[in-house]
Amino acid sequence: MTLRATTREDLTHLARFENDLGFVVAGGGDPPGPVPLERLQRDFDKEASDPPPDKVEFAIEADGSYVGRCGLYNIDRTARHAELGIGIGEREYWGRGYGREAVGLLLDYAFRLRNLRRVWLEVHADNERGMRAYRSCGFVEEGRMREHVWLAGRYVDNVIMGVLREEWEGSGG
Ligand SMILES: CC(C)(COP(=O)(O)OP(=O)(O)OC[C@H]1O[C@@H](n2cnc3c(N)ncnc32)[C@H](O)[C@@H]1OP(=O)(O)O)[C@@H](O)C(=O)NCCC(=O)NCCS
Numbered sequence: 001m002t003l004r005a006t007t008r009e010d011l012t013h014l015a016r017f018e019n020d021l022g023f024v025v026a027g028g029g030d031p032p033g034p035v036p037l038e039r040l041q042r043d044f045d046k047e048a049s050d051p052p053p054d055k056v057e058f059a060i061e062a063d064g065s066y067v068g069r070c071g072l073y074n075i076d077r078t079a080r081h082a083e084l085g086i087g088i089g090e091r092e093y094w095g096r097g098y099g100r101e102a103v104g105l106l107l108d109y110a111f112r113l114r115n116l117r118r119v120w121l122e123v124h125a126d127n128e129r130g131m132r133a134y135r136s137c138g139f140v141e142e143g144r145m146r147e148h149v150w151l152a153g154r155y156v157d158n159v160i161m162g163v164l165r166e167e168w169e170g171s172g173g
Helices: 010-018 021-027 037-049 098-113 128-136 165-170
Strands: 002-004 056-062 065-076 081-088 118-124 140-150 155-164
Touching (some): 002 098, 010 021, 056 098, 098 128, 128 155
Parallel strands (some): 081 118
Antiparallel strands (some): 056 065
16 A cells, blocks of 8 residues: 555546545535536646645555545644545445555654644544544544534534544554
8 A cells, every 4th residue: 555646647536436425425524416527637736736735635556556545634834733534435445454554654644754743533423444443543532523414314423533643652653
């Protein structure tokens, strides 16, 4: 598994993932809706020529193919924290340790290379697979917004998880 820069060719795979309702609902993010490839290309071109300062995103490559993306978002250089996001869109790669490995690499990048001191994320309470992967990388539950997410027919809690640099170092980082 490799984290690398996203290429324009990856976007056809990304469009397939973003239009897979099962993947979008599993992540529980934006309300589902069709995502045109052209929109992804437009956003990619814009960010390639003018990279946003508060965001770093990587492609996740496994067995030579683009299987998803992950990154640090809302990077706050004053308080030195960032929000972690990840989505493996290729379903046959779920539950095989790739998420845990990618999150581990992102934490190493955040703490050792970017000198951040806290990484946090949001995950809906039904995403057991995600929470287990995050816990195994050192994240702990910090809070819970009750019935905050409308998940295709019902409300579920939104869980806030975080890990501090010293916790990550203490666990062998
Ligand atoms: C969430 C996600 C990144 C996790 O990555 P992954 O590679 O699937 O996860 P891993 O294999 O590294 O770890 C999964 C953990 O859940 C467990 N697990 C696997 N399948 C499971 C299932 N069906 N239900 C519950 N737990 C499961 C694994 O045993 C492992 O836990 P352990 O380390 O305690 O043994 C990935 O599944 C994904 O992108 N899902 C769709 C979108 C999404 O949920 N994005 C995250 C939004 S916060």
